[in-house]
Amino acid sequence: MSAPLAKAADAERVLDVANLRAYYQTWHFGISRDVRAVDGVTLHVDRNEIYGLAGESSCGKSTLIKTIVRAIRPPLAVIEGSVRFDFGGRACDIYALDRARLAGIRWRHLSYILQGSMNVLNPVRRVRESFVDFAFRHIGKPMPQFLALVEDHLARLRLDPAVLGSFPHELSGGMRQRVTIALASVCRPDFIVADEPTTALDVVVQKDVLALLREVQRQIRSSMILVTHDIGVHANATDRLGVMYAGRLIEEGRTGEVIREPRHPYTAQLVTSLPRIGDIEPKQGLDGAPPSLAAPPPGCRFHPRCPLAMEMCRREHPPMVEVAAGHRVACWVKAPPGGMAAP
Amino acid sequence: MFTVLRDLLRYRTEFRFGAILTGFIAAFAALSLVSPYPPHDQFVVPPDLPPSWSYWFGTTSRGQDVFWQLTFAIRNTMLFGLSVAVLSRLVSVAIGMWSGYKGGIVDRLLMSVNDTFIVIPLFPLLVLFYFVLRDRMSWPLLALAMASLGWAYDARLIRAVALSLSSREFTQQCVFSGMRTREIVFQEHLPYVLPIVFYTTMNNMNWSIGLEVTLSVLGFTDIDTPTVGVMIYWANQHTALVAGVWWWVFFPVLFVMILFIGLFLLAISTNEYIDPRSRLARMGGVSG
Amino acid sequence: MSALLDIDRVGMSYVSGTLLARRVVRAVDDLSLRLEAGRPEIVAIIGESGSGKTTLARMILNLATPTDGVIRFRGTDVAKIRSNHARADFMRQVQPIFQNPFEAFNPLKRVDRYLFMSARRLADARGTEVDALADRALHQVGLSLAEIRGRFPHELSGGQLQRAAIARALITAPKLIVADEPVSMVDASLRMSIVNLFRSLRDELHVSIVYITHDLATAYYISDRVLIMQRGRAVESGAAREVLANPQHPYSRLLKASVLSPEDAGKPTIAANT
Numbered sequence: 001m002s003a004p005l006a007k008a009a010d011a012e013r014v015l016d017v018a019n020l021r022a023y024y025q026t027w028h029f030g031i032s033r034d035v036r037a038v039d040g041v042t043l044h045v046d047r048n049e050i051y052g053l054a055g056e057s058s059c060g061k062s063t064l065i066k067t068i069v070r071a072i073r074p075p076l077a078v079i080e081g082s083v084r085f086d087f088g089g090r091a092c093d094i095y096a097l098d099r100a101r102l103a104g105i106r107w108r109h110l111s112y113i114l115q116g117s118m119n120v121l122n123p124v125r126r127v128r129e130s131f132v133d134f135a136f137r138h139i140g141k142p143m144p145q146f147l148a149l150v151e152d153h154l155a156r157l158r159l160d161p162a163v164l165g166s167f168p169h170e171l172s173g174g175m176r177q178r179v180t181i182a183l184a185s186v187c188r189p190d191f192i193v194a195d196e197p198t199t200a201l202d203v204v205v206q207k208d209v210l211a212l213l214r215e216v217q218r219q220i221r222s223s224m225i226l227v228t229h230d231i232g233v234h235a236n237a238t239d240r241l242g243v244m245y246a247g248r249l250i251e252e253g254r255t256g257e258v259i260r261e262p263r264h265p266y267t268a269q270l271v272t273s274l275p276r277i278g279d280i281e282p283k284q285g286l287d288g289a290p291p292s293l294a295a296p297p298p299g300c301r302f303h304p305r306c307p308l309a310m311e312m313c314r315r316e317h318p319p320m321v322e323v324a325a326g327h328r329v330a331c332w333v334k335a336p337p338g339g340m341a342a343p
Numbered sequence: 344m345f346t347v348l349r350d351l352l353r354y355r356t357e358f359r360f361g362a363i364l365t366g367f368i369a370a371f372a373a374l375s376l377v378s379p380y381p382p383h384d385q386f387v388v389p390p391d392l393p394p395s396w397s398y399w400f401g402t403t404s405r406g407q408d409v410f411w412q413l414t415f416a417i418r419n420t421m422l423f424g425l426s427v428a429v430l431s432r433l434v435s436v437a438i439g440m441w442s443g444y445k446g447g448i449v450d451r452l453l454m455s456v457n458d459t460f461i462v463i464p465l466f467p468l469l470v471l472f473y474f475v476l477r478d479r480m481s482w483p484l485l486a487l488a489m490a491s492l493g494w495a496y497d498a499r500l501i502r503a504v505a506l507s508l509s510s511r512e513f514t515q516q517c518v519f520s521g522m523r524t525r526e527i528v529f530q531e532h533l534p535y536v537l538p539i540v541f542y543t544t545m546n547n548m549n550w551s552i553g554l555e556v557t558l559s560v561l562g563f564t565d566i567d568t569p570t571v572g573v574m575i576y577w578a579n580q581h582t583a584l585v586a587g588v589w590w591w592v593f594f595p596v597l598f599v600m601i602l603f604i605g606l607f608l609l610a611i612s613t614n615e616y617i618d619p620r621s622r623l624a625r626m627g628g629v630s631g
Numbered sequence: 632m633s634a635l636l637d638i639d640r641v642g643m644s645y646v647s648g649t650l651l652a653r654r655v656v657r658a659v660d661d662l663s664l665r666l667e668a669g670r671p672e673i674v675a676i677i678g679e680s681g682s683g684k685t686t687l688a689r690m691i692l693n694l695a696t697p698t699d700g701v702i703r704f705r706g707t708d709v710a711k712i713r714s715n716h717a718r719a720d721f722m723r724q725v726q727p728i729f730q731n732p733f734e735a736f737n738p739l740k741r742v743d744r745y746l747f748m749s750a751r752r753l754a755d756a757r758g759t760e761v762d763a764l765a766d767r768a769l770h771q772v773g774l775s776l777a778e779i780r781g782r783f784p785h786e787l788s789g790g791q792l793q794r795a796a797i798a799r800a801l802i803t804a805p806k807l808i809v810a811d812e813p814v815s816m817v818d819a820s821l822r823m824s825i826v827n828l829f830r831s832l833r834d835e836l837h838v839s840i841v842y843i844t845h846d847l848a849t850a851y852y853i854s855d856r857v858l859i860m861q862r863g864r865a866v867e868s869g870a871a872r873e874v875l876a877n878p879q880h881p882y883s884r885l886l887k888a889s890v891l892s893p894e895d896a897g898k899p900t901i902a903a904n905t
């Protein structure tokens with residue numbers, strides 16, 4: 001690990017998540033159940049980068065996102081760990097803020113793009129009014145200037161400003177999602193969280209929306225976490241990629257590296273099993289199923305399905321070990337701490 | 344079944360209260376079986392006596408013991424409410440599910456009939472019913488009349504559920520597994536419909552009892568059989584409140600209120616328990 | 632050689648609006664497709680939302696009646712199948728697989744129930760035969776009755792549930808399976824086992840599959856033929872590898888160009904950090 005990289009990284013971190021544990025603690029008719037959705041996650045996002053979070057259903061990535069933006073409600077509770085943001089020199093722990101400061105941060109410094117944009121835009125109000133609702137008080141300019149700013153923003157993103165006068169249902173799904181992206185970026189926030197932004201969209205529209213997302217990020221130089229299960233999306237949009245499995249981060253590194261040279265057996269399986277046009281090699285799926293987060297297996301949570309599982313894997317969960325610059329893996333076999341990794 | 348009841352009793356305070364209240368009323372009604380006085384007899388005890396240790400709830404101006412009268416009254420009222428509720432459930436479930444599942448012209452026809460029944464003014468109709476039948480009016484007949492008028496609103500509710508269920512993919516899977524419509528409706532869909540049925544049963548009981556009391560107080564029913572409403576009718580006939588015989592009105596009203604509240608609490612607490620979504624959560628299904 | 636499935640210039644129109652302002656929407660327009668009997672194949676129908684592919688699936692399964700044209704299964708007009716006996720016969724030979732495995736099963740009932748039901752009602756099995764039939768079908772998809780018995784849908788993963796659904800469809804040894812986006816809601820790591828399963832259904836059990844999807848990559852991987860739909864019409868069709876490797880129609884080209892491939896990872900991005 002080179003020193004200049006470390007120093008630059010420290011100074012440029014926008015988000016720092018340390019040892020985060022968040023469980024759903026339910027109690028129904030005498031049966032108490034802890035769903036360990038996020039179980040010890042440590043990651044960071046630098047300035048001006050798109051960090052991708054990949055994983056399948058019930059891996060905890062949606063819960064991680066909710067915890068990062070502090071959109072948690074019972075029965076979800078943060079058990080341990082911290083989530084620290086650095087918005088242009090002003091560092092803060094999002095869980096230490098009071099309601100007022102939290103409201104001040106939201107949208108101005110931290111905004112989100114959700115799956116299902118139809119849920120974000122108020123169906124009985126025009127798009128313009130949604131912009132007013134979300135962003136007006138943060139911009140702090142009088143209304144005519146604010147609206148001009150919004151139109152300008154839309155124009156720079158190559159969106160027809162006429163959409164401002166429409167109702168959400170008059171727009172197509174792709175258009176709505178583009179509007180949602182414009183809405184999330186109008187205050188030029190330092191950090192944007194995008195949860196499955198292209199999942200419900202058609203293939204053709206998906207590419208356009210993704211291009212828009214990247215364009216937005218390039219223009220306002222914000223950092224982003226992009227959550228999606230689709231590796232193709234990560235390949236085309238993110239700079240760094242973190243793979244989650246059963247509530248834990250198991251591999252992380254530059255997207256190109258993680259996809260071309262995955263170290264963790266799960267990542268390897270995930271990436272190589274994807275069919276591609278022009279490739280007729282037989283592909284294999286994984287056996288078994290992702291574990292239940294209420295009763296995860298001991299040790300490394302992937303061990304029941306892992307072809308390389310050793311005794312150690314059944315007993316203890318492997319720590320994240322840096323196998324190459326910026327590339328971390330949690331695997332006893334592929335990344336033994338301090339030792340030689342198996343080929 | 345019993346684990347369900349045990350769970351509910353242990354963990355839901357509303358259910359516990361509802362069960363206690365309703366149980367109390369039911370036990371009270373059961374006392375009518377050991378009543379020393381036949382219900383129709385009059386002047387078996389000194390009239391107009393306030394509540395005392397010998398006559399717990401006092402006596403009426405007709406020389407009846409309020410306590411024992413009330414056991415009959417509550418019993419009859421409860422049975423009446425129950426029979427109306429059960430009868431009208433049969434109709435509303437049958438029509439609602441058939442309409443919802445078949446769709447098309449069957450649905451349109453049934454719902455037109457349904458909506459007609461919804462807008463029929465019940466009260467004037469029942470009064471008219473009384474005037475036509477007069478002496479031949481009996482409680483079973485009244486129960487039948489009310490049951491045939493009280494199903495329409497709930498039928499629509501059940502139809503809505505049936506409609507949404509028939510468009511779900513698992514219904515198609517059932518069809519392609521060779522299941523007949525009847526089986527799909529009763530075995531696959533009914534568990535989703537049951538919470539509504541139970542809730543509407545409680546509701547319907549409260550409604551029918553309320554209507555019965557209203558009709559009886561006004562004298563539009565068979566006033567010889569004691570029910571809560573009939574007791575109040577006779578109390579009014581003897582201007583009980585003016586005469587100071589307040590216990591004649593107070594105890595029937597109190598007991599019917601307890602019954603109402605008990606049924607209501609049972610309905611809302613069991614409803615949450617039976618609801619498929621909360622059932623799934625308890626089985627450990629849907630994740631966060 | 633007679634046709635297994637003959638979709639002959641089929642169309643479906645929906646009329647909406649009032650007397651004075653009617654709108655006719657052509658969900659499916661003049662579509663033809665023919666699958667031969669005795670030559671099992673996987674035909675992928677590719678399209679986006681609004682392309683009419685789901686409507687087409689419903690018409691093949693006799694869940695909707697075409698407003699134009701005819702769909703014939705083994706010579707019989709599908710829309711004319713009315714009697715219980717004829718429907719049962721049809722269902723023995725044509726079975727569906729739905730997109731959402733968790734929706735395909737009643738969450739309050741056990742999964743094995745539908746397997747046993749299919750065995751009893753459609754395959755006319757009795758007693759121990761029922762279990763045997765269910766077990767055999769489950770083995771064909773890589774599961775077993777011991778694993779599935781008594782389980783509720785939420786106790787299984789999406790992949791297992793979808794495989795159970797396929798097993799149920801196989802109990803009557805159908806000739807045709809209509810699969811509507813069967814893997815789009817299944818996790819990526821479990822997806823390929825199911826896709827591979829379709830291949831073995833064709834090769835070992837001689838079942839033809841109409842595979843409806845928006846994913847060109849899996850269509851390329853297992854289909855023999857491909858039909859690309861846009862707004863109800865077929866814009867291109869032919870041998871899968873040829874059409875997808877070299878699409879001719881502008882829409883097909885657009886589709887292919889929009890595919891986000893993992894191959895693009897690491898190429899210079901606009902949001903580079905350096």
